[in-house]
Amino acid sequence: MRVTVKLFATFREGRFKVEEKDLPDSSRVIDVLLPLNITPEEVAICLVNGRDVNEQHVLNDGDTIALFPPVGGG
C-alpha cells in the first residue's frame, strides 16, 4: 500500500517535507516512524487523515500521516 507522510517543524531537518511511502499491508504508524529515526516519544501529535492517533494505529492504502514535534517555548 501507498501512504503520504508529511513532516512538520524540526522533523523536516535532514529529512523531507512530504514523501510517498510504500508499506506492507497492515503497517502501523510506528513502522513509518522507525525508518525516519523518529521515536514515538518525540512525536507530540500524529494525525492520520486529520484524526489524532497514536503510534499503534493501523494504516490503510491512501492514508496521509502528519507528524509534529512538541513546540513548547515561550
Next chain:
Amino acid sequence: MNFEGRYKRNSETFSKIDQLKFAASTVAIVGCGGLGGYIAEEFARIGVGRLILIDGDRLEVSNLNRQIMATELNLGQYKVEAAQERLGIVNSEVRIEVVKGWFEEDRGAELFREVDLVCDALDSMQARVGLERVCHQMALPLVFASIAGWFGQLGVSLPGDYSVSKLFGRADRGVESIWGNPAFTPAVLASLSVAEGVKILVGRQPSLRHAWLQVDLQTMEFERFEIQY
C-alpha cells in the same frame, strides 16, 4: 476617551465601541518572556484597560536576543517589573499589575480575578495544560501560543475544548530546548495571539477555535489543522 489621539490609527479596524470594550477589559498574560513581552506590548498599545503579567523570572543576558522588555540596562530585574516600567511609558492609561511568581493551578482564582481573557505564553508543557484546566474551571477564554526555532503553534481554547491538553499533553519538553528561539518567532506568534485575543474581547468569533495554526517561518507556511473531538 479621546479617539482622535492615541487610538486614531486603531479606528476603522476597531469601532469606538470596540475601543471602549478594550478599555474596560482585563487580559492576564501568563509568562512574560519572548511571547508574553510582545503580547503585553501590543495589548497595551491597543488600549486594553488592565493587564496582569505573571512571571517569576528575572531578565538575563540570553533574553536580549528576543525579549522586547530586556535591555542591557535592566538585566537582573524581574521580567514583569521591566515590562511594567516600559508599558508605563508606552501607555500610562493602562493599569499594569504584576505577579512576581509562577503560575500554579491552585492560584487561578486569585490570579484571574475579574479577567476577560488569558494568554498562555508559558514555556512548560505541564504548566500549559494546567493553565487550560484553570481557564475552563473559571469559564475564561484562552489564547495559547508556543515557539521553537523557526516554528510556532497557536490556537484558542474556550471552556470545554481542551485543545491545549490535546496538543501539549504528551510531551514534557519541546524542541525549543535544542533549537532555541530567535527574535522573530516570538514576535510573530505574539502578534497572532493578540489578533485572536482582540476578537474575543470585542465579542467576535476567534478563528482558531477547535484548531491550531502551524507556523513555519523557514518555508513561510501557515497551515491550519482541525482538532477533532
